Amino acid sequence: MKKLITTILLLTGLSLGAHAQYKAAFGVRFNGGPALTAKFATGNNEAAEALLSGFGNGLKGTLLYEWHNPAFGTNQWRWYYGLGAHLGASPDRNWRNDRPGPDGDFHVGADGILGIEHTFREIPLNISADWKPEFNFVNYTGLALPVFGASARLAF
Numbered sequence: 001m002k003k004l005i006t007t008i009l010l011l012t013g014l015s016l017g018a019h020a021q022y023k024a025a026f027g028v029r030f031n032g033g034p035a036l037t038a039k040f041a042t043g044n045n046e047a048a049e050a051l052l053s054g055f056g057n058g059l060k061g062t063l064l065y066e067w068h069n070p071a072f073g074t075n076q077w078r079w080y081y082g083l084g085a086h087l088g089a090s091p092d093r094n095w096r097n098d099r100p101g102p103d104g105d106f107h108v109g110a111d112g113i114l115g116i117e118h119t120f121r122e123i124p125l126n127i128s129a130d131w132k133p134e135f136n137f138v139n140y141t142g143l144a145l146p147v148f149g150a151s152a153r154l155a156f
Contacts, residue, residue: 021075022119025126027153029053037151039126045069047080049113058090058105064113077118084111086134109136119155126155 022041029035035053042048051062066082090105115130128151134144 022124022126022155025153025155027126027151029149029151031132031147031149035149037153039066039153047082049082049084051086055088055090058088060086060088062086062111064111066113068117071116076121077116079116080113080130081115082113084113085109086111106138107136107140108138109134111135117151124155126153127151128153 025039027037029037035051037051039047039049045068047066049064049066053060062084064082064084066080068078068080071077071079086109088107111132111134113130113132115128117126117128119126130149132147134147136142
């Protein structure tokens with residue numbers, strides 16, 4: 001098992017090449033609680049990112065489309081910005097004040113993202129820090145501005 005993991009890490013590290021780019025990256029995002037993140041390069045310095053996080057006793061899915069640009073004169077560092085949407089559902093309780101809800105809890109909204117990421121050349125690791133404001137327009141209407149997060153992903 002140890003040899004298999006070492007071989008995969010070595011091949012993945014070699015595939016990153018001199019540009020420190022990735023075709024796909026999977027990992028964890030921390031924003032008050034853990035979330036799963038998957039990011040896929042779509043070409044032309046663009047990427048699509050999917051997030052799956054919990055809220056209350058439910059789940060929230062977010063899809064983002066991002067534009068990436070080199071930062072600090074190197075391709076290992078990139079800043080990015082993008083837009084997207086989220087959809088959340090909880091089966092039976094209002095997660096904000098723990099009141100029973102007759103139909104559960106459901107919300108829909110728009111998202112923005114602005115961040116910076118670093119992909120290591122030596123190991124298949126991508127890390128990022130971002131600001132992701134959200135606006136809910138179905139249930140809990142309003143703007144959430146202090147939404148900061150950090151992610152760590154295995155890059156392929």
